[in-house]
Amino acid sequence: MPQVDVGEQILEVMTWEPDFFKAFTAASGGQTRLDDLHVTIAAALTAQALNVGFTPVISGAQALTRSRISHVDQNYLRAESYAAANASLITGQAEVALAQAWGGGLVAAVDGIRFVVPVRSVDARPNPKYFGRGRGVTWLNMINDQSVGLAGRVVSGTPKDTLHLVDLIYSQDGGRRPDVIITDTGSYSDIIFGLLQLLGFDYRPQLADLPDAKLWRTDPDADYGPLNTAARGRIDLTRIDRHWPEILRVVASIHTGAVSAYDVIRMLQRDGHPTPLGDAFAHYGRIFKTLHVLRVVQDEPYRREIKGMRNLQEGRHDLGRHLFHGRKGELRHGYREGMEDQLGALGLVLNCITLWNTVYLDRVLDALRATGYPVLDADAARLSPYMRKHINVHGHYSFLLPELLDGRRPLRDPDAATAEED
Secondary structure, eight states, X not given: OOOEEHHHHHHHHHHHOHHHHHTOOXXXXXXXXXXXXXXXXXXHHHHHHTTOOSGGGOOSSGGGSHHHHHHHHHHTOSHHHHHHHHHHHHHHHHTSHHHHHHOOSOEEEEEEEEEEEOSOOSSOEEOHHHHTTSEEEEEEEEEETTSOEEEEEEEESSSOTHHHHHHHHTTOXXXXXXXXXXXXXXXXXXXXXXXXXXXXXXXXXXXSSGGGOOOEESOTTOOOGGGTTTOOEEOOHHHHHHTHHHHHHHHHHHHTTSSOHHHHHHXXXXXTEEOHHHHHHHHHHHHHHHHHHHHHHHOHHHHXXXXXXXXXXXXXXXXXXXXXXXXXXXXXXXXXXXXXXXXHHHHHXXXXXXXXXXXXXXXXXXXXXXXXXXXXXXXXXXXXXXOOTTEEOSSOOOOOOOOOBTTBOOOOOTTSOOTTTO
């Protein structure tokens, strides 16, 4: 297939998912009178997600003037619109047969991608590992095993993702609530293990230094044979029982939204040390951490699923970095609302591309099957919706859709030479 502009992909997805476009309503609540509003929205999303500003997407068309794009950007692109639009993309992805072959949407991964903030901001923090001498923020995001992004939020660049993990899970834009949560080592803590278990999630962090992992036991006199040396930690069930009513109140408060998990986790730890209640949460969590470590060692499919989801999310982040222009990956905004708008647009455009790629990959597989070509399920499961070679993100940006038969582009003839081969 020849190169396709990001703007065209956004417009094409709008024709597939009408609720995607309908989600962008005026902040005033009034009925819009703008002609070709969908074109302007696609241009504004492209400008924000690609970090190129308005100039590259402006043309002589009425829908693509600077004043029109600026007006739509200020009045139609906001957090509520992004969430509603993303919900339609999540639903659309779940309906594609190939996405269903990838997973059932019940396994999710959470990780962050870092961005430099070139101006002074209350949310930007120093972190030499990621930002050098500058300051930056983290865009914490969650995807499911159908490769679609479920939620995202801007957090400051220094705290561990642990502080925001639970709140992100509870703020997903749409789709089924995941049963399994996979993270990297940086999002792990014993308290999080206990909290997520009580909230009904199966927590599976990727653990570093696994051979040195400490296991925990409830009976100091039990004989675990070869595991006696590893199981050197002691879980105090009395401590858990003493604080059990408080533990349940905290969990219920988070689940009902009465308090944020961020505030609770900070409350459970003071100056890097857990409070008595936090320590009770940690002891409870160590039960499930120990089971997790043992299963990682013993169960190869279990390890493979964790690694697969981590690789899937890194693939999405690579696509996001490819889309995002700017010197050293710098955000153009220095205030939280502006950063959330820009990264919200990036997440939405990533999901547009994901859905677009998935739909056409699914059509290709159907075409191959129709010719009698043996399409193996194992091969289909390894296909990535984050390919980007065919996507134009530099220079010219088109917002004019070609004639689409049945709403889809014709597939490229595999026997025809490509421009590169010519």
